[in-house]
Amino acid sequence: MNVAFVIYNNMTALDFIGAYDPVTRLKTMAFMPDLTWEICAISDSVSDSAGLKFTPTRVNEPLQGFDLVIVPGGVTALVYQLTQDPAFISWLQTARSCPLIASVCTGSLLLGAAGFLSNKKATTHPNAFKELAEFCSHVVDQRVVDEGNIITARGVTASIDLGLYLCERLAGHAVKEKIRRQMDYQTAP
Amino acid sequence: MNVAFVIYNNMTALDFIGAYDPVTRLKTMAFMPDLTWEICAISDSVSDSAGLKFTPTRVNEPLQGFDLVIVPGGVTALVYQLTQDPAFISWLQTARSCPLIASVCTGSLLLGAAGFLSNKKATTHPNAFKELAEFCSHVVDQRVVDEGNIITARGVTASIDLGLYLCERLAGHAVKEKIRRQMDYQTAP
Numbered sequence: 001m002n003v004a005f006v007i008y009n010n011m012t013a014l015d016f017i018g019a020y021d022p023v024t025r026l027k028t029m030a031f032m033p034d035l036t037w038e039i040c041a042i043s044d045s046v047s048d049s050a051g052l053k054f055t056p057t058r059v060n061e062p063l064q065g066f067d068l069v070i071v072p073g074g075v076t077a078l079v080y081q082l083t084q085d086p087a088f089i090s091w092l093q094t095a096r097s098c099p100l101i102a103s104v105c106t107g108s109l110l111l112g113a114a115g116f117l118s119n120k121k122a123t124t125h126p127n128a129f130k131e132l133a134e135f136c137s138h139v140v141d142q143r144v145v146d147e148g149n150i151i152t153a154r155g156v157t158a159s160i161d162l163g164l165y166l167c168e169r170l171a172g173h174a175v176k177e178k179i180r181r182q183m184d185y186q187t188a189p
Numbered sequence: 190m191n192v193a194f195v196i197y198n199n200m201t202a203l204d205f206i207g208a209y210d211p212v213t214r215l216k217t218m219a220f221m222p223d224l225t226w227e228i229c230a231i232s233d234s235v236s237d238s239a240g241l242k243f244t245p246t247r248v249n250e251p252l253q254g255f256d257l258v259i260v261p262g263g264v265t266a267l268v269y270q271l272t273q274d275p276a277f278i279s280w281l282q283t284a285r286s287c288p289l290i291a292s293v294c295t296g297s298l299l300l301g302a303a304g305f306l307s308n309k310k311a312t313t314h315p316n317a318f319k320e321l322a323e324f325c326s327h328v329v330d331q332r333v334v335d336e337g338n339i340i341t342a343r344g345v346t347a348s349i350d351l352g353l354y355l356c357e358r359l360a361g362h363a364v365k366e367k368i369r370r371q372m373d374y375q376t377a378p
Contacts (some may be wrong), residue, residue: 012211013209014206014208014372017202017203017206017207018203018206018207020202020203020241021201021203021237021345024239027239028238028239035355039241050209050216050217051215051218052209052228052243053243054241054242054243055242055244057313107374125373126373129370148220154373155372155373156371156373157349157371157372157373157374157375158212160346182317182344182345183203183344183345183346184294184314184317184343184344184345184346184347185345185346186346
């Protein structure tokens with residue numbers, strides 16, 4: 001199981017880290033010892049929208065071959081711009097054959113621009129429901145929306161709910177509950 | 190208002206980012222336009238316990254002069270080791286005169302080792318209540334414990350509650366609520 005955490009300039013750091021924490025605990029808490037992951041970007045250096053620097057472990061390499069790809073969101077206007085950036089969207093499309101693709105917050109606009117939400121229900125930050133509508137069949141106001149091979153989550157802190165949901169899908173309810181308690185997270189998705 | 194986000198090797202990324210998100214929104218959402226912050230470490234490069242790299246903006250400089258210092262936690266055993274690291278604890282003690290110092294999760298063990306919890310109530314991750322007991326007057330099982338100039342929060346995801354609590358202390362309830370809604374966070378502290 002190899003996971004790609006996608007990062008990009010002007011993303012929201014918590015969208016990324018809120019899912020990264022529970023998913024990487026599958027390995028660090030020894031539930032899935034063979035789990036591996038990469039931090040994937042198209043640029044050498046990435047800063048979130050408040051200037052915090054992140055360092056990718058893979059730069060501008062195709063996403064195909066990953067078992068799970070997770071895409072964070074950012075401020076709606078900036079992410080909407082990115083939906084119109086051919087270089088970024090082409091790169092995201094290299095995840096086309098990946099069996100499971102997930103997004104947090106306005107990350108679903110990016111999945112939509114890549115064509116991954118055709119005929120799918122999806123969610124995003126409530127402030128971006130209108131923008132998402134042009135990219136999917138139906139906008140759903142739910143914390144996590146599972147369409148089989150595509151999972152979308154609502155705003156920013158829904159990253160934690162998405163991460164825990166993925167833990168449950170990958171390793172079962174009991175493991176998810178152990179991770180949730182270790183994260184001292186009091187509301188389950 | 191200048192905030193120091195302390196980072197160090199083997200910390201838990203979500204302890205840091207869960208507070209960083211709401212606190213930096215005080216500026217990015219224009220409630221406190223003059224808010225500034227630095228990412229402070231004693232080493233050039235910092236990795237969390239799962240290998241994610243962070244880049245400090247200030248390396249091995251004293252923490253005095255900051256208005257607020259926030260210290261994340263990590264895996265109890267590793268943080269407990271750090272409580273016995275004279276170089277790290279001496280550096281943390283340079284925050285002694287800062288008017289407000291906060292911690293997430295086992296970050297309170299570090300505040301304790303620096304002497305900041307003498308005669309104070311404090312909290313930490315439930316798994317580390319025993320370790321915290323030797324550093325403070327009384328361990329309290331609460332999400333956020335406010336002792337005036339020292340605020341401690343429980344485990345990992347309590348970072349978000351701490352961050353929102355700080356938003357309320359710094360900018361009032363209405364601002365905190367706007368930030369909480371923007372974060373799509375459904376349970377208030």
